[in-house]
Amino acid sequence: MSTTQIRPEESGQYSAKAYSAASATSPLAPATIPRRGPGDDDVQIEILFCGICHSDLHTVRGEWGGTIYPCVPGHEIVGRVVSVGSEVTKFKVGDIAAVGCIVDSDRACANCQEGFEQFCPNIIGTYNSPDKQLGGMTYGGYSDSIVVKEHFVLSVPSNLDLAGAAPLLCAGITTYSPLRHWGVTKGKKVGVVGLGGLGHMAVKFAHALGAHVIVFTTSPSKKQDALRLGADDVVLTRDADQTIKHAGSFDFILDTISADHDINAYINLLRRDGNLTLVGASPKPFAVSAFGLLLGRRSLSGSPIGGIPETQEMLDFCGKNNITADVEVIPIQKVNEAYERMLKSDVKYRFSIDMASLRED
Ligand code: NAP
Ligand code: ZN
DSSP states (O other): OOOOOOOBOGGGOEEEEEEEBSSTTSOOEEEEEEEOOOOTTEEEEEEEEEEOOHHHHHHHTTTTSOOOSSBOOOOOEEEEEEEEOTTOOSOOTTOEEEEOSEEEOOSOSHHHHTTOGGGOTTOEESSSSBOTTTSSBOOOSSBSEEEEEGGGEEEOOTTSOHHHHGGGGTHHHHHHHHHHHTTOOTTOEEEEEOOSHHHHHHHHHHHHTTOEEEEEESOGGGHHHHHHHTOSEEEETTSHHHHHTTTTOEEEEEEOOSSOOOSHHHHTTEEEEEEEEEOOOOSSOOOOOHHHHHTTTOEEEEOOSOOHHHHHHHHHHHHHHTOOOOEEEEEGGGHHHHHHHHHTTOOSSEEEEETHHHHTO
């Protein structure tokens, strides 16, 4: 495997290849971006694979507001360590390492102290966050190289396929964290709504945790896959009768849908004190019926990604249980086509970009 060509400039800053969007309506296109030279506590990573998350699409197309252009998305990063700063102790040159959605936080607030960096008021996202070192905004993993503080770099168990491991860094932790938080264990009845990147990871985790798992999907073509991934049953949601027969029976439902939909239909499937957690981030607000919640003392909550300790725990869990994402590996030149296919729910079940294609671009 070739190593990234580093072009040193002043203060160690160098140029990396990337795919970047110039505006909400521009396709992603080749670009050259600055990366900082590694500091004492930094790890420099040659990126090998980067997953495509629906959040990349929401951000690039400005669907949530707040996107600063040019935007280089990507927060499901796996690569090889090419250099380390003098204070780095956990990684050495040649190691396989991973980076998820967080590249910095204040490390001093109560959330950071407890390992919940995802709730830090000063969190720095892997892309579209202020870049304290270089100015401008942070640039993500659709790139051949990245420099990240050691604290935010994860270790990948050696038995995992790297293309399939990349999506664990967002789709994996985003589903693992709420399943653990809400006590999903053997014997619990768990619903997973939407079988995309997040949904298919939720099915694998809930099954591995011993739950009885039911998938809710709009796509009849995913039924057999859902069962293969670990679901005990599949409900085609276009058929309302199939859904209603599960009324009042779920301990926990994880809703991963990326677009507007009726969440009341799912709240009504919860048993007494059941919880529905939203991880899907539809840009449009939901209308929630008070009665669905108060009759049955049900709760509705949300969950964002996960902290660094839990992300490492999730990766180790995946190593032990041999869990990776089901991926379609693509060259970066197909990224715009992949976005269109993702919008049609036509991905089984995560695109993973082989970054060797960027080096050849
Ligand atoms: P994805 O791969 O595109 O999967 C979304 C799935 O939702 C689709 O495969 C489809 O499943 C279902 N779906 C899409 N449009 C629908 C509609 N109009 N009505 C009903 N179902 C629909 O996306 P993803 O990467 O898993 O991300 C899912 C959502 O989670 C996105 O909004 C993303 O931004 C968000 N997200 C949140 C976090 C967090 O921290 N909470 C982290 C990552 C991503 P079926 O074909 O099975 O129906
Ligand atoms: Zn993501």
